[in-house]
Amino acid sequence: MTAATHSTLFPQVPETPDAVLDGLDPEQREVALALHGPVCVLAGAGTGKTRAITHRIAYGVRAGILQPATILAVTFTNRAAGEMRGRLRQLGATGVQARTFHSAALRQLQYFWPKAVGGELPRLLERKVQLVAEAAARCELRLDRNELRDVTSEIEWAKVTQTVPADYPAAVAKTQRDAPRAPAVLSQIYSTYEQLKRDRSVIDFEDVLLLTVGILQDRHDIADHVRGQYQHFVVDEYQDVSPLQQRLLDLWVGDRDNLCVVGDASQTIYSFTGATPDHLLNFRTRHPGATVVKLVRDYRSTPQVVHLANGLLSQARGKAADQRLELVSQRDKGPEPIYAEYPDEPHEAEATARRIRDLIAGGVPAGEIAVLYRVNSQSEVYEQALADAGVPYQLRGAERFFERAEVREAGTALRGAARAGRNDSLLDGAEGLPSQVRAVLSTKGWTTRPPAGSGAVRDRWESLAALVRLAEDFEAAKPGATLTDLVRELDERAAAQHAPTVQGVTLASLHSAKGLEWDAVFLVGLTEGMMPIAYAKTDEQVEEERRLLYVGVTRARLHLSLSWSLARSPGGRPSRRPTRFLNGLRPGSTALGARSGAGGGGGIDRGTGRAARAERTEAVESRPRQTARCRVCRRPLTDAGEMKLMRCEECPSDMDEALYGRLLDWRAGQAVELSQPDYCVFTEKTLMAIAEAVPSTEGELVVIAGVGNRKLTRFGADVLAICAGETVGEGPAEGDGEG
Numbered sequence: 001m002t003a004a005t006h007s008t009l010f011p012q013v014p015e016t017p018d019a020v021l022d023g024l025d026p027e028q029r030e031v032a033l034a035l036h037g038p039v040c041v042l043a044g045a046g047t048g049k050t051r052a053i054t055h056r057i058a059y060g061v062r063a064g065i066l067q068p069a070t071i072l073a074v075t076f077t078n079r080a081a082g083e084m085r086g087r088l089r090q091l092g093a094t095g096v097q098a099r100t101f102h103s104a105a106l107r108q109l110q111y112f113w114p115k116a117v118g119g120e121l122p123r124l125l126e127r128k129v130q131l132v133a134e135a136a137a138r139c140e141l142r143l144d145r146n147e148l149r150d151v152t153s154e155i156e157w158a159k160v161t162q163t164v165p166a167d168y169p170a171a172v173a174k175t176q177r178d179a180p181r182a183p184a185v186l187s188q189i190y191s192t193y194e195q196l197k198r199d200r201s202v203i204d205f206e207d208v209l210l211l212t213v214g215i216l217q218d219r220h221d222i223a224d225h226v227r228g229q230y231q232h233f234v235v236d237e238y239q240d241v242s243p244l245q246q247r248l249l250d251l252w253v254g255d256r257d258n259l260c261v262v263g264d265a266s267q268t269i270y271s272f273t274g275a276t277p278d279h280l281l282n283f284r285t286r287h288p289g290a291t292v293v294k295l296v297r298d299y300r301s302t303p304q305v306v307h308l309a310n311g312l313l314s315q316a317r318g319k320a321a322d323q324r325l326e327l328v329s330q331r332d333k334g335p336e337p338i339y340a341e342y343p344d345e346p347h348e349a350e351a352t353a354r355r356i357r358d359l360i361a362g363g364v365p366a367g368e369i370a371v372l373y374r375v376n377s378q379s380e381v382y383e384q385a386l387a388d389a390g391v392p393y394q395l396r397g398a399e400r401f402f403e404r405a406e407v408r409e410a411g412t413a414l415r416g417a418a419r420a421g422r423n424d425s426l427l428d429g430a431e432g433l434p435s436q437v438r439a440v441l442s443t444k445g446w447t448t449r450p451p452a453g454s455g456a457v458r459d460r461w462e463s464l465a466a467l468v469r470l471a472e473d474f475e476a477a478k479p480g481a482t483l484t485d486l487v488r489e490l491d492e493r494a495a496a497q498h499a500p501t502v503q504g505v506t507l508a509s510l511h512s513a514k515g516l517e518w519d520a521v522f523l524v525g526l527t528e529g530m531m532p533i534a535y536a537k538t539d540e541q542v543e544e545e546r547r548l549l550y551v552g553v554t555r556a557r558l559h560l561s562l563s564w565s566l567a568r569s570p571g572g573r574p575s576r577r578p579t580r581f582l583n584g585l586r587p588g589s590t591a592l593g594a595r596s597g598a599g600g601g602g603g604i605d606r607g608t609g610r611a612a613r614a615e616r617t618e619a620v621e622s623r624p625r626q627t628a629r630c631r632v633c634r635r636p637l638t639d640a641g642e643m644k645l646m647r648c649e650e651c652p653s654d655m656d657e658a659l660y661g662r663l664l665d666w667r668a669g670q671a672v673e674l675s676q677p678d679y680c681v682f683t684e685k686t687l688m689a690i691a692e693a694v695p696s697t698e699g700e701l702v703v704i705a706g707v708g709n710r711k712l713t714r715f716g717a718d719v720l721a722i723c724a725g726e727t728v729g730e731g732p733a734e735g736d737g738e739g
Helices: 003-009 026-033 049-062 078-090 101-116 129-138 145-160 165-175 183-200 205-218 220-229 243-253 303-314 345-361 376-388 405-423 433-444 456-477 483-496 539-553 610-621 640-645 657-674 684-693 698-702 708-723
Strands: 039-043 071-075 097-100 232-235 259-263 291-295 338-342 369-373 393-395 505-509 518-523 556-565
Touching: 026 049, 026 291, 039 049, 049 071, 049 078, 049 232, 049 259, 071 078, 071 101, 078 097, 097 101, 101 205, 101 220, 101 243, 129 145, 129 183, 145 165, 145 183, 145 205, 145 243, 165 183, 205 220, 205 243, 220 243, 232 243, 303 539, 303 556, 338 345, 345 369, 345 376, 345 518, 345 556, 369 376, 376 393, 376 505, 405 433, 405 456, 405 483, 433 456, 433 483, 456 483, 518 539, 539 556, 657 684, 657 708, 698 708
Parallel strands: 039 259, 039 291, 071 097, 071 232, 232 259, 338 556, 369 505, 369 518, 393 505, 518 556
Antiparallel strands: none
């Protein structure tokens, strides 16, 4: 590990206030020195906005200009707030409140409720879905799980836009929202839901903001108390504030002007939750004397990625587009983005998995690669493809690292070992911090080799392995560090939610990728109807979809791939078209909505570089497949899992259970011999398909989804022998070193 990496992981606290400013570019430095009056920071993707505002706060605190307890920094996610607290701690600015809007409001509500209303604050309803379901039932409606989720989201939108039930239908008509149910029906459910809450003395998360607003409006003494405590406000991701959050912010600030907002209208992608960039775009109108600083130096992405990102926005329309930022890359030149077209989604996923495997073989860590898609339902085919390719992956959206049960248990064990010191028998013979951590965590499930397969056991091991890697990095950065030192570091990170990285390719939706970045990003499924999404009908909705793609592009540091498929399932009609947002930007297309040069056939744009040519060759030479149909009821199959089985999930199975058991046992032995998870040999769906088909020839085996020529070569002889009832050897098949 290099000294630069050590300083990044465990930076030294700057010795002087002026040292806080070291390393800032001229614009970031201007932000850090603008400590009074309204300040608006327009910060493009990858321009170091978090660095600028945390150094601004830290410089003000370290120079004695700002008092830590009088600063309230608010953002939108616990992760972002945790990152901000962690950075401020590293800069020596402790005592600053960095919270989400909801967290800050809840703290105030809990404190002032007895004085303003009397009694205890009503219980907070952490999940409103069950109560929404009951409200719907009282309205004589039965909602399935997806409908229930959509109706719940619609109620949340209504509340953050300060729309009461009676006004909901008019609000839907005005905003042209695609309501999941008739507006009048939703209004009735919404009203019943609110009544149920009142009857049961519970409040939801939106009520936290509404009630805080109500108290601050009605009780001037309490408002003065809050304003007396907080003198300076910083709002990150200001383009995402909702009308309700802006109303609360106005009450916090009062008639003062010590407000710093940071945002980028081109990254407004959450309007469906009530977010609006209007407050950012109108900031200079509301505050005519505001200091405005633009951050456009992009330190994240190569000039090639930045060029594409700027090109996407150059075609945008609307008020947000009028104030777009033209990014300027500060990095060396890199590879051109790759544009790839495939006959169907399985081909696209399989090719993506192969390219990811090649990147990993070339030295790109799995944790620095992401596959991003428009909707979560697109993930399954990529999960299958990555598993078949032997590539580890993780779905974004899991429980926060330090809240995981295994991490809490590990922390308790490490803390106990640190207190016991050499009296702990576990530490006998364990020299050095990493060895001690491995010894302690071995009692909690950590092993030198990962467990086979995926699921909860593998997830637990990955969490513990992340702690082992953290100990190794910590000891390298601070030679001689003790177990007590590490425990203290873990406690501080837990308080700041600064978690180590769990390795594995990230699968995530474009919305959940906001605020993250990777060395290599694969943007997949970029077809009309998916990007922009089919229900984006108004110009404003379409422009938000363009911004969503822009966010996806700007997640990439070095490698960027954009792909689409002409049909959903093998043999399907090739009727899809690549997204209009790439017209005029990808090779072979024009800017006026023309179709790609492929003309709906099997061709591909002429991407730049050897990798693009390889993708073109693969896509063009792929033989067309027949439409996949259920072999029981003959219904066309589109689900990836069903296509592996060649039948609908609900259709009866004629699987040979005994054969399936023998295949599972054989797979377990292969996985151990190859030191790979079980699913890297074959997934369970593929084994089920084999046990149902009982192939007797290589031709019958290779056509089963999830097998293919590579795995036929490696494992075909064994599988056919097992299907024939023969006993096979325990060693791995020849060619097991090919990856």
